[in-house]
Amino acid sequence: MKGNTLAFLTLASIIVPARGQEGEAPLPQGIRKATAGQAAREDLETNFDRGLFGRIPATKPGSTPIAWITGEMARAQLAMQLTLKIDEVERLVPLGGGEKKKLRAAGEQDIRRFFDHIGEVKESLRLPSGEFARGRPVGTARTRLGIEYRAGLFGSGSYFAKVLATIVDETQAEVLRKAATERNRARRRTRALLMAQSWGDALGLDSEQRRKLFDLIDERIPLPERNGLGDYPYLIYQFNEIPRDQLRPIFNEMQWKTLTHHLDQIKPEQQKARVIELGFDLGEAEQAKPKPEAEQAK
Amino acid sequence: MRHVLGLLVSLGVVGVCLIPASALAQAQKAEAPEAVAPFKPVPAARQPPNPGQFLASADRNCRHFFRMEFHFIDQVCSPTPEQARAIAGDGEKALQKMILKNADDIFKARQEGNSSRTGDLEIREAIRRDLAEIVKNRLTAEQAKRFRNETQKRTADWRRAGVAAIVELIDAELFLSPTQRDEIRRSLDRNWRGDWCPSPDLLLSFPNVSIPAIPDECVEPSLTVNQRNAWKKLPKGLQSHLAVGIASASLRLDTPPEDDVLREAREASNRSKVKEDAR
Numbered sequence: 001m002k003g004n005t006l007a008f009l010t011l012a013s014i015i016v017p018a019r020g021q022e023g024e025a026p027l028p029q030g031i032r033k034a035t036a037g038q039a040a041r042e043d044l045e046t047n048f049d050r051g052l053f054g055r056i057p058a059t060k061p062g063s064t065p066i067a068w069i070t071g072e073m074a075r076a077q078l079a080m081q082l083t084l085k086i087d088e089v090e091r092l093v094p095l096g097g098g099e100k101k102k103l104r105a106a107g108e109q110d111i112r113r114f115f116d117h118i119g120e121v122k123e124s125l126r127l128p129s130g131e132f133a134r135g136r137p138v139g140t141a142r143t144r145l146g147i148e149y150r151a152g153l154f155g156s157g158s159y160f161a162k163v164l165a166t167i168v169d170e171t172q173a174e175v176l177r178k179a180a181t182e183r184n185r186a187r188r189r190t191r192a193l194l195m196a197q198s199w200g201d202a203l204g205l206d207s208e209q210r211r212k213l214f215d216l217i218d219e220r221i222p223l224p225e226r227n228g229l230g231d232y233p234y235l236i237y238q239f240n241e242i243p244r245d246q247l248r249p250i251f252n253e254m255q256w257k258t259l260t261h262h263l264d265q266i267k268p269e270q271q272k273a274r275v276i277e278l279g280f281d282l283g284e285a286e287q288a289k290p291k292p293e294a295e296q297a298k
Numbered sequence: 299m300r301h302v303l304g305l306l307v308s309l310g311v312v313g314v315c316l317i318p319a320s321a322l323a324q325a326q327k328a329e330a331p332e333a334v335a336p337f338k339p340v341p342a343a344r345q346p347p348n349p350g351q352f353l354a355s356a357d358r359n360c361r362h363f364f365r366m367e368f369h370f371i372d373q374v375c376s377p378t379p380e381q382a383r384a385i386a387g388d389g390e391k392a393l394q395k396m397i398l399k400n401a402d403d404i405f406k407a408r409q410e411g412n413s414s415r416t417g418d419l420e421i422r423e424a425i426r427r428d429l430a431e432i433v434k435n436r437l438t439a440e441q442a443k444r445f446r447n448e449t450q451k452r453t454a455d456w457r458r459a460g461v462a463a464i465v466e467l468i469d470a471e472l473f474l475s476p477t478q479r480d481e482i483r484r485s486l487d488r489n490w491r492g493d494w495c496p497s498p499d500l501l502l503s504f505p506n507v508s509i510p511a512i513p514d515e516c517v518e519p520s521l522t523v524n525q526r527n528a529w530k531k532l533p534k535g536l537q538s539h540l541a542v543g544i545a546s547a548s549l550r551l552d553t554p555p556e557d558d559v560l561r562e563a564r565e566a567s568n569r570s571k572v573k574e575d576a577r
Contacts, residue, residue, distance in 0.1 A: 081528075084471075189462065193462050196455075197455055201452075254372070
């Protein structure tokens with residue numbers, strides 16, 4: 001009896017996997033493996049695009065999102081942005097037909113360059129085995145491209161900006177600079193508002209404390225020109241650089257305990273490396289930092 | 299020899315256990331459309347979930363928001379030790395109900411296949427409502443007034459941050475002029491709806507959040523013809539629970555430390571639960 005049971009169980013362990021494969025196409029083992037690998041690779045690449053461009057969200061609570069934004073859709077959206085960017089320049093400085101054409105050509109080159117860059121990044125994420133990489137390098141690359149995409153492709157360093165610089169004179173360039181500065185200031189204030197509100201909730205700050213926190217962030221954390229939403233790592237890095245004795249007066253004892261516990265866990269060098277990795281320009285921030293007292297005395 | 303026999307028996311048992319998993323994998327493969335080809339490991343057979351499984355995480359979540367709000371009351375109303383104890387005691391009772399409800403909500407969401415929902419925003423709102431009621435009953439009229447004023451300011455600040463962030467999202471797509479930004483800011487403020495920005499954290503921590511489903515009439519009157527055409531084509535809608543959840547979690551500061559009065563209230567509640575169970 002014992003022997004029969006043993007024989008049945010042993011046989012079952014051999015037969016079961018074979019039965020499990022009955023429905024599959026009768027392909028040689030190597031080919032089947034390659035197909036599965038390819039599917040997984042395509043899946044990871046698709047996920048990369050999805051994470052980068054996002055999706056068309058649901059319009060009613062509880063309903064599912066309509067679709068993912070594809071590369072083609074993103075390209076069309078960028079072409080639309082280019083038209084609007086040229087319109088904006090034209091609102092500020094007069095442009096002739098030829099100049100508009102030049103700007104459009106330059107902007108189109110920026111769009112092409114961005115998509116070429118996506119292709120290069122994806123290629124760099126392909127492992128020697130041909131499979132698509134996983135984990136942090138993928139996330140970082142995607143976030144960095146996402147920030148670039150969201151920040152817009154026609155800012156400083158772009159072909160568009162270079163061509164524009166050849167078109168406008170010094171007075172017109174000043175008008176454009178002022179408009180860019182004003183937009184950046186609005187964005188910096190928005191960041192400060194969001195962060196003061198978010199931390200205000202988390203720490204139980206009253207309105208006066210939130211206002212002080214807002215002022216501090218607005219004054220002390222300059223915003224690099226090229227960035228988009230999603231810059232919390234940058235903000236937290238810069239916030240942590242503010243001397244603690246300047247932060248302390250804003251908070252009560254319990255709030256301070258919670259906040260410093262959070263800040264103490266941040267490793268400045270690692271956070272700095274992360275921020276640079278994400279493509280944030282810390283140069284501007286370094287320049288804008290208040291100089292130490294000894295240096296000021298000199 | 300006995301060891302070898304034991305090993306073979308074990309192999310056999312494993313093989314039998316694999317039958318349903320393999321069959322399930324085949325069935326899933328047959329049903330899945332070819333183009334999608336998801337690559338998912340087949341989950342091991344599990345006990346069916348029950349709300350009790352989510353009690354620990356519900357407790358953690360609810361207490362996190364409870365302490366946040368308690369500290370807000372403490373900062374705004376400066377309650378006496380007796381008042382603080384009374385708020386903590388009443389709050390603990392409300393919290394217990396909320397923990398059960400949250401565990402049940404998470405359980406239902408999991409049953410519906412929603413693995414990301416934690417109900418953070420609902421918890422926060424419910425805790426704020428409950429504690430506001432307790433403040434009204436337990437504190438002086440002057441303290442309650444101060445609390446009401448501060449909660450109104452908090453809501454207004456939240457709205458201001460939300461409006462500013464949405465204007466920025468629109469500006470990034472449409473290149474608005476300063477006048478247009480002001481006009482749209484005023485229009486959004488007049489017509490504000492909370493679900494446009496369920497959490498400012500979302501707008502701070504994600505690079506590719508979409509523009510909320512704002513009615514065209516709030517924005518279009520301020521736009522040029524080209525901007526209006528672009529606006530119509532822009533993807534707009536609600537942020538997913540997943541995105542909101544991740545954003546809240548990523549920005550969430552550590553759970554505030556537990557004050558003595560909160561700890562006393564929690565321990566008293568635990569003792570009374572033990573007594574009830576014993577009966």
